[in-house]
Amino acid sequence: MAWQQLHLQCEKKDVDLAEALLLEAGALSIVLEDAGDQPLFEPLPGESPLWDEVVLTGIFDATTETGSRQAVESLSHEIAAQVQASRIWLSALEDKDWEREWMSHYHPIECANNLWIVPEWLSPPDPDAVNIIMDPGLAFGTGYHATTRLCLDWLTEQDLTDKVVIDYGCGSGILGIAALLLGARQVYAVDIDPQAVLATNQNAARNKVDGQLKAFLPDEFQDFCQQNDVLPVEVIVANILARPLISLAPYFATLIAPQGRIVLAGLIEAQTEQVSAAYEPYFKLDPKHAFSAQEDQHWQRLSGIFTQ
Known part of the structure; x- marks a missing residue:
């Protein structure tokens, strides 16, 4: 399955409106990212702090009428008329085995004094070391x-x-x-x-x-x-x-x-x-x-x- 992505950058105050418009148009999911380099330290449970400048990405099923490139491009013009976005752009996203994709970013880590952190789906590089087998979950x-x-x-x-x-x-x-x-x-x-x-x-x-x-x-x-x-x-x-x-x-x-x-x-x-x-x-x-x-x-x- 292929996917179309609609990205828009806006200020924090416009995020709720942009999210609502993307969801109303049929976005299957929305990702929020920092548009600059503003650190947000670990929030307490229930807190959802946002960056001052945010990039929202709405993901659409490209095999559907509302997710075609033409439909998503038309949507970008509609959103631009209602949200004060500093930029809007489209991109295609190839399908992957998303259940396992995140695993590819983790690998064993060697710490001090022969201590290793090993993702549970990988084998320890040194079986004789002190190996912590980890799946961080959430x-x-x-x-x-x-x-x-x-x-x-x-x-x-x-x-x-x-x-x-x-x-x-x-x-x-x-x-x-x-x-x-x-x-x-x-x-x-x-x-x-x-x-x-x-x-x-x-x-x-x-x-x-x-x-x-x-x-x-x-x-x-x-x-x-x-x-x-x-x-x-x-x-x-x-x-x-x-x-x-x-x-x-x-x-x-x-x-x-x-x-x-x-x-x-x-x-x-x-x-x-x-x-x-x-x-x-x-x-x-x-x-x-x-x-x-x-x-x-x-x-x-x-x-x-x-x-x-």
Whole structure:
């Protein structure tokens, strides 16, 4: 099956109208993309932030009357008369095996100290390495993002033997699973997104560590801690965002044992001073900030020892 694509670039305020017109005309799906280079950091569940300039792409079935090139070209003129689009253009899209197409973009990743992240549909390049078998599903954490890699590298540098670890903001569960494969005894994974809890449980089963990992929503985790003697723990990993990391500093201090270790990630360079200030009453932070350059951003990692 062939497809016709109608692309238009407009301001954020015109997106709803453009979407409605495309759907009314028979678009089977609509994709929204950044028209410039404006970062949008990971939103909370239910939030749908948009870029200031957006490219919308409506996809039409070219084998139908409404999806023919002539019909889509005519539609582009109609939309141009109603939406203040800075540009409109058409393109053809070849049919592919879309169920498997996204898989082609993933490949095994070698991290520090012989740790590998391997998509579950591929074979490990080194069967004798520590291999994390992953299918991220809809959750954050494939290992391709710099902040995830920074945390994984930190974990490989720790002695996790028989340690209890909290992975707060677990996403796909990759950090908690890595901790278990590196010798941790138990992981408690927490995320505000139910999809992340599901993905974490599924990936734990893939790696045969589901008996050592429990995943929770935040309220569920607090209830679990009140009913079970599981605190304090020796290690916390939290790869989220600066704002929640700052607000969580006092809470994390209640979860961790004296001399316990913490690693924080998800920060850009300009945020490290503010996050450090929030944690200094509780933790002795490593003054050396690990960082990774990615798309002209410096993603930072803070680590420290609980001292209170």
